[in-house]
Amino acid sequence: MSSFGITGYGAYVPRLRIERSLIADAHKWMAPGLKGQAKGSRAFPSWDEDALTMAVEAGRDALTGSDINGMKALFLASTTFPYADLQGSAIVAGALCAPAGLRSIDNGNSQRAGTSALIQALKAGEPALFIASDAPIAKPASAQELSYGAGAVAFTLGSEAVIAKLIGNASVTDTFVDHFRASGTKYDYFWEERWIRDDGYAKIAPAAIKIALADVGIGIEAISHFVMPSLLRGAAEAVAKSIKFTGSVASGLDNGVGYAGTAHAPLMLANILETAKAGEKILLVGFGQGADALIFEVTSAITALPKRRGVSGAVADALETDSYLRMLSFYDGIELEWGMRAEKPAKTQLTEQYRSSNQIEGFVAGQCVACGTVQFPQLQYCVNCQAPRSQFKQVTLADKPAQVLTTTADWLSYPPAPPLYVGFVQFDNGARLLMEMVDIGPEGIKRGQRLRMVFRIKERDRTRCYNRYFWKSTPIAAA
Amino acid sequence: MATGIKDKVAIIGMGCSRFGERWDAGSAELMAEAFEEALADAGIERKQIEAGWLGSAIDSINVGNSAIPASTALRLDGIPFSRMENMCATGTEALRGATYAVASGAVDFALAIGAEKLKDTGYGGLPAPFKGNFNDMWMPMGSAPAGFAQLADGYRARYGISREDLKRAISHVSWKSHQNGVHSPKAHFRKAVPMETILNAPMISDPLGLFDCSGVSDGSACAIVTTPEIARALGKKDLVTIKALQLSVSSGRETTMNEWDGSYVQNTRNAAKRAYQEADITNPREQLSLTEVHDCFSITELVTMEDLFLSEDGRAVHDVLDGVYDATGKIPCQIDGGLKCFGHPIGASGLRMAYEVYSQLLGRAGPRQLKSPSIGLTHNLGGVPYQGVAAISILGLS
Numbered sequence: 001m002s003s004f005g006i007t008g009y010g011a012y013v014p015r016l017r018i019e020r021s022l023i024a025d026a027h028k029w030m031a032p033g034l035k036g037q038a039k040g041s042r043a044f045p046s047w048d049e050d051a052l053t054m055a056v057e058a059g060r061d062a063l064t065g066s067d068i069n070g071m072k073a074l075f076l077a078s079t080t081f082p083y084a085d086l087q088g089s090a091i092v093a094g095a096l097c098a099p100a101g102l103r104s105i106d107n108g109n110s111q112r113a114g115t116s117a118l119i120q121a122l123k124a125g126e127p128a129l130f131i132a133s134d135a136p137i138a139k140p141a142s143a144q145e146l147s148y149g150a151g152a153v154a155f156t157l158g159s160e161a162v163i164a165k166l167i168g169n170a171s172v173t174d175t176f177v178d179h180f181r182a183s184g185t186k187y188d189y190f191w192e193e194r195w196i197r198d199d200g201y202a203k204i205a206p207a208a209i210k211i212a213l214a215d216v217g218i219g220i221e222a223i224s225h226f227v228m229p230s231l232l233r234g235a236a237e238a239v240a241k242s243i244k245f246t247g248s249v250a251s252g253l254d255n256g257v258g259y260a261g262t263a264h265a266p267l268m269l270a271n272i273l274e275t276a277k278a279g280e281k282i283l284l285v286g287f288g289q290g291a292d293a294l295i296f297e298v299t300s301a302i303t304a305l306p307k308r309r310g311v312s313g314a315v316a317d318a319l320e321t322d323s324y325l326r327m328l329s330f331y332d333g334i335e336l337e338w339g340m341r342a343e344k345p346a347k348t349q350l351t352e353q354y355r356s357s358n359q360i361e362g363f364v365a366g367q368c369v370a371c372g373t374v375q376f377p378q379l380q381y382c383v384n385c386q387a388p389r390s391q392f393k394q395v396t397l398a399d400k401p402a403q404v405l406t407t408t409a410d411w412l413s414y415p416p417a418p419p420l421y422v423g424f425v426q427f428d429n430g431a432r433l434l435m436e437m438v439d440i441g442p443e444g445i446k447r448g449q450r451l452r453m454v455f456r457i458k459e460r461d462r463t464r465c466y467n468r469y470f471w472k473s474t475p476i477a478a479a
Numbered sequence: 480m481a482t483g484i485k486d487k488v489a490i491i492g493m494g495c496s497r498f499g500e501r502w503d504a505g506s507a508e509l510m511a512e513a514f515e516e517a518l519a520d521a522g523i524e525r526k527q528i529e530a531g532w533l534g535s536a537i538d539s540i541n542v543g544n545s546a547i548p549a550s551t552a553l554r555l556d557g558i559p560f561s562r563m564e565n566m567c568a569t570g571t572e573a574l575r576g577a578t579y580a581v582a583s584g585a586v587d588f589a590l591a592i593g594a595e596k597l598k599d600t601g602y603g604g605l606p607a608p609f610k611g612n613f614n615d616m617w618m619p620m621g622s623a624p625a626g627f628a629q630l631a632d633g634y635r636a637r638y639g640i641s642r643e644d645l646k647r648a649i650s651h652v653s654w655k656s657h658q659n660g661v662h663s664p665k666a667h668f669r670k671a672v673p674m675e676t677i678l679n680a681p682m683i684s685d686p687l688g689l690f691d692c693s694g695v696s697d698g699s700a701c702a703i704v705t706t707p708e709i710a711r712a713l714g715k716k717d718l719v720t721i722k723a724l725q726l727s728v729s730s731g732r733e734t735t736m737n738e739w740d741g742s743y744v745q746n747t748r749n750a751a752k753r754a755y756q757e758a759d760i761t762n763p764r765e766q767l768s769l770t771e772v773h774d775c776f777s778i779t780e781l782v783t784m785e786d787l788f789l790s791e792d793g794r795a796v797h798d799v800l801d802g803v804y805d806a807t808g809k810i811p812c813q814i815d816g817g818l819k820c821f822g823h824p825i826g827a828s829g830l831r832m833a834y835e836v837y838s839q840l841l842g843r844a845g846p847r848q849l850k851s852p853s854i855g856l857t858h859n860l861g862g863v864p865y866q867g868v869a870a871i872s873i874l875g876l877s
Binding site: 339340341344348349352353355356359360373375376377379383384405406407408409410411412413414415419420422423424426430431432433434435436444447458459468470471 | 600601602604606607612613615616617618619620621622623624625628629630631632633636682683684685686687730731732734735736737741865
């Protein structure tokens with residue numbers, strides 16, 4: 001058996017959460033029935049988050065204790081890529097300071113893309129970073145608006161210190177159209193839930209599972225954890241029952257996350273790996289136009305895995321919000337009057353973007369070798385001693401400790417999530433720059449608050465539908 | 480060895496349009512209003528003007544780019560005319576251009592005119608400035624008050640002042656200016672505002688509320704300069720000469736390195752030191768009769784009192800509350816109401832300040848006239864406290 005497998009995991013869930021009851025309350029005048037499903041909270045991306053920014057955050061978490069420089073490939077799965085033609089994994093690779101020789105691959109177009117890409121990545125057998133990230137959007141007052149969430153997960157894959165090996169897998173392809181979303185359209189179109197559950201999940205998933213078990217040569221009793229995401233409450237339990245699984249059915253992460261599209265299956269797997277024990281076998285199922293079944297065996301190396309945020313850390317790092325309209329506005333579910341300040345041109349000069357990509361993508365500062373000053377941005381001469389830039393050492397600020405020097409809540413300028421918190425971020429290494437501060441609660445933010453850096457959309461050009469990305473700062477949640 | 484600008488150039492004519500929401504006037508009308516007053520004051524003919532500088536900061540709103548809008552508006556035919564833009568220092572920069580032209584001996588009479596028509600934006604505020612393609616890649620999109628609110632935060636932290644105490648002091652700054660503005664017929668806002676209204680106004684960028692921000696208005700101001708010798712030959716008795724004109728522009732130290740603590744404006748300090756030296760001022764607290772400083776926001780004026788070395792570091796809060804800079808205080812600041820009451824048509828502001836100092840020195844300030852002032856200072860701060868342009872002019876009786 002190959003010694004190749006998962007060597008680490010990481011996760012990201014948007015900090016912003018909303019109680020489902022708030023959503024149901026807003027619709028009760030026309031859809032009182034939603035109330036029955038309105039339990040717990042779901043995550044939703046801020047206006048400046050998308051599948052790519054979430055992917056970067058999950059990737060960074062997974063890379064805790066390992067180096068992207070050894071990676072040969074970056075797989076990214078999503079059904080909510082911001083572009084039809086502009087590779088998302090390349091943008092993510094840039095933010096992660098991936099080596100130029102890395103092969104970047106996007107996978108999408110199906111809820112099964114996450115598990116299918118994971119199989120591909122594991123079968124390729126070369127050191128890689130696998131990420132799945134999704135932020136599905138649901139039509140207001142649909143059942144999906146309550147069940148959908150957002151999140152990203154990443155696995156490092158390699159042959160050293162493997163924590164989970166893929167010991168068997170199988171896939172079936174079946175054009176079962178439970179829902180679809182046409183290219184260029186915003187919302188999914190769903191068929192009846194009972195049909196999806198009974199004729200879809202209950203029949204198609206077991207077919208793949210059966211072949212996978214046979215592939216490994218084990219029975220279902222050898223499986224400790226059954227991991228299958230589903231939009232439909234109870235579908236995983238129904239499948240477990242039909243395959244006579246009596247062990248533990250993995251949590252659907254309903255509370256705090258919500259269904260994170262094609263990222264959801266691997267996200268649930270990462271959640272299980274947080275507590276899985278050596279020797280346990282995990283059955284992971286991805287559903288969509290057929291099904292993937294993957295059987296993993298957890299190794300003893302899992303106990304030595306360096307601590308990371310993981311799924312539980314990401315779920316716990318929550319910022320409860322109180323306005324359904326805010327969530328709607330963030331994905332243009334409602335058109336608000338933002339005033340003339342919002343008319344400011346947001347065109348990105350692609351030439352300038354490319355010229356400055358070596359600093360902007362990976363938040364790379366220069367350290368003057370002559371005087372030691374760390375500086376961002378890097379101009380032609382050292383800000384302190386005027387020595388030429390050619391001798392600067394390149395240092396990313398993305399992972400450097402920092403705190404608030406000065407800050408304000410700006411109600412005048414136009415950000416899609418007012419107020420704009422903006423101020424000077426002072427890095428412990430001496431670098432300093434003016435930055436946005438995001439995901440701030442009602443208590444605001446103060447001087448001295450410790451910060452971490454996050455990759456976000458800096459500007460959305462709504463005319464040309466182009467996002468410009470950069471780094472922002474956010475408070476480190478109290479431990 | 481450079482000898483500086485002191486007393487090499489005299490202002491012989493100044494004009495200032497009425498500032499405010501000038502729905503009736505475009506930039507051409509505003510410039511004409513200021514120009515006619517300046518020309519009449521100078522007592523020269525239009526054709527004697529040999530060179531001109533137009534200060535206009537935001538060409539996209541009304542004025543347009545180049546100096547052509549001014550040369551055509553004023554029908555100044557075929558003379559060298561330049562447009563100057565240096566953020567909020569633009570008006571003072573126009574004066575600097577005209578002054579240096581005369582001082583160099585290149586021309587006998589030069590014109591500096593500033594104009595801005597901010598009320599053509601369609602909303603109450605300034606359009607977001609274009610920061611350059613590279614800066615747009617990373618610089619946050621904060622507003623001007625957000626930039627100056629950083630100063631409030633840094634100042635408070637350095638001197639351990641509570642938010643409430645600082646708010647009281649900066650509110651006094653605005654209260655005082657509104658008191659003064661009542662006596663300025665050309666000001667936009669001419670009503671006294673109760674302290675309670677200022678303290679409780681809606682928040683714009685914490686801790687700066689609505690009344691901590693200067694107004695947004697249209698306006699133009701103009702100066703005609705020549706040499707002191709020509710001025711005397713024209714029969715001018717009380718002569719206002721330029722004692723100093725200094726500028727300081729950021730190199731990025733404050734924003735990029737960890738030296739600056741957010742409590743002061745280095746550019747103002749640089750420009751002030753050089754201006755005092757140029758003007759032979761050794762004790763500004765005793766020698767300055769009045770100041771017109773860049774009160775784009777109340778906190779800016781408060782901190783500027785320290786940056787101009789008028790208040791000791793950390794003492795401006797007390798000096799402001801003690802009335803040192805009130806109309807009846809030791810060094811009145813914004814005796815005409817400042818940007819607070821005139822608003823801030825960017826290209827015009829520096830020249831509007833010079834107009835007030837000039838009027839005060841010549842005893843023409845009417846109900847707000849100070850008792851025998853002899854030397855006054857104007858100060859502009861362009862950009863933000865940590866990355867910008869400070870311009871200082873010192874004018875005096877010669």
